[in-house]
Amino acid sequence: MKLRNRTVYYAIIVIVGALLFVLSEIVGEIDSFWGGLGLASFIFATLRLLQILRWKTNKNYAEKRNITIHDERNIYISKEARSKAFNYSVIIEAIIIIIFTALNMTDYTMVLSCLFVGQLLIYYVLYFILRKLA
Amino acid sequence: MDVNRTLLSSRIHILRAEHKMTQKQLADKAGVSRQTIISIEKGNYVPSLALAYTISKIFGKTIEEVFIFED
Numbered sequence: 001m002k003l004r005n006r007t008v009y010y011a012i013i014v015i016v017g018a019l020l021f022v023l024s025e026i027v028g029e030i031d032s033f034w035g036g037l038g039l040a041s042f043i044f045a046t047l048r049l050l051q052i053l054r055w056k057t058n059k060n061y062a063e064k065r066n067i068t069i070h071d072e073r074n075i076y077i078s079k080e081a082r083s084k085a086f087n088y089s090v091i092i093e094a095i096i097i098i099i100f101t102a103l104n105m106t107d108y109t110m111v112l113s114c115l116f117v118g119q120l121l122i123y124y125v126l127y128f129i130l131r132k133l134a
Numbered sequence: 135m136d137v138n139r140t141l142l143s144s145r146i147h148i149l150r151a152e153h154k155m156t157q158k159q160l161a162d163k164a165g166v167s168r169q170t171i172i173s174i175e176k177g178n179y180v181p182s183l184a185l186a187y188t189i190s191k192i193f194g195k196t197i198e199e200v201f202i203f204e205d
Contacts, residue, residue, distance in 0.1 A: 067161075073170040073179050 007052055010045040017042030090119060142180050143202045146171070149193045164188050 020038025023029045055062045068074060093116045100109040150160055157175075161168040164185065173179035174189075181189070183197075190200045 067165065067167055070165070071167045071170055072182055072185055073173060074167065076179070 003052060003055065007049065010048045010052070013041050013045035014049065017045060086119070086123070090116065093119075143177055143204065144174055145200055145202070146189065147175050149195070149200065153193060160189070160192065163192050
């Protein structure tokens, strides 16, 4: 995403976040859940906007960040971590499904099994798409 | 075969010394982090073809003159 588009995107999140917080905590129109979500979004987006501002004004910082983001070793490590995280989460889910089945907790087993199959389905779909593209 | 397990040694540290170049200077020229250069020098990370080409070009050498693949 371009820097200008990102600025607009985060500005919208700031406004929506603030609006949710005000409507929930000050006006009391909506549930407090939305207030918390709004505050979190507001803080997150404000920090992102400050980062973008620093990016625009500080050339050294922009160069450093560019290298960190586009550094191929960083990208490799990040992809490797994500793929390992997927591997381990699938294995852990499978173990939990077996345990839940043994404990006769059918509802939890059903939910986890659906998640498990869904993840594997997404993996295979992506695998075949990427194989065609590569 | 995991490409990052391929044995690869490089002459980067020798070429850097010949060109009186620090790891940071090489990293800046190649557009990568200093940590990446350190990892390549140690043989912990196998660079992409594009990065290997860029590094070789910085030293005015071919890829084969900078990187040595071992089967």
